Amino acid sequence: DAGVIQSPRHEVTEMGQEVTLRCKPISGHNSLFWYRQTMMRGLELLIYFNNNVPIDDSGMPEDRFSAKMPNASFSTLKIQPSEPRDSAVYFCASSFGGAGLNGELFFGEGSRLTVL
Amino acid sequence: SQQGEEDPQALSIQEGENATMNCSYKTSINNLQWYRQNSGRGLVHLILIRSNEREKHSGRLRVTLDTSKKSSSLLITASRAADTASYFCATPNDYKLSFGAGTTVTVRA
Numbered sequence: 001d002a003g004v005i006q007s008p009r010h011e012v013t014e015m016g017q018e019v020t021l022r023c024k025p026i027s028g029h030n031s032l033f034w035y036r037q038t039m040m041r042g043l044e045l046l047i048y049f050n051n052n053v054p055i056d057d058s059g060m061p062e063d064r065f066s067a068k069m070p071n072a073s074f075s076t077l078k079i080q081p082s083e084p085r086d087s088a089v090y091f092c093a094s095s096f097g098g099a100g101l102n103g104e105l106f107f108g109e110g111s112r113l114t115v116l
Numbered sequence: 117s118q119q120g121e122e123d124p125q126a127l128s129i130q131e132g133e134n135a136t137m138n139c140s141y142k143t144s145i146n147n148l149q150w151y152r153q154n155s156g157r158g159l160v161h162l163i164l165i166r167s168n169e170r171e172k173h174s175g176r177l178r179v180t181l182d183t184s185k186k187s188s189s190l191l192i193t194a195s196r197a198a199d200t201a202s203y204f205c206a207t208p209n210d211y212k213l214s215f216g217a218g219t220t221v222t223v224r225a
Contacts (some may be wrong), residue, residue, distance in 0.1 A: 105213055
């Protein structure tokens with residue numbers, strides 16, 4: 001089993017540029033989460049999809065952030081335009097049924113974003 | 117928010133010693149989970165304890181849960197250098213997990 005696959009692993013970009021992060025969840029999982037990790041704020045949930053439908057995007061910082069899940073095997077998180085304060089590690093995680101039921105989220109290795 | 121809070125923030129121990137870290141949370145839960153994160157890597161699920169369980173073991177890991185005190189502890193016995201990592205407790209709120217700030221454990225050879 002390949003696990004959750006994220007790309008790119010590292011991205012360095014300049015302020016104002018568009019950034020697209022990609023995620024392939026584990027096959028068969030119906031829940032997908034995007035988290036952001038920083039030293040100051042820890043792990044923050046940005047958005048949650050269930051069966052490819054966004055259920056909760058209350059954690060998305062602002063309109064510059066958008067996320068899509070066009071099918072069960074692919075999701076993107078886009079930042080446009082990017083700002084230095086967006087620098088963080090972005091994690092995608094998937095599960096079957098959501099954390100409240102069986103628990104266990106499977107995380108990807110993360111995408112480390114640096115905005116100069 | 118049901119975010120857990122870990123204590124201590126950091127822990128340094130000698131190889132072979134035990135490491136204990138604690139987690140407190142705010143509201144009722146149906147399970148509590150512990151995750152490990154090695155430097156530069158994603159989080160890995162270690163163990164889940166349900167609200168009707170008081171103690172659970174997995175290899176060298178022992179987790180306790182006290183729902184009356186809204187607290188949990190993670191014990192790593194006979195630590196190894198490979199146990200050097202950050203450890204997070206996580207509590208579910210419906211479909212999503214909220215994570216604490218984590219305990220950074222350093223195991224010295």
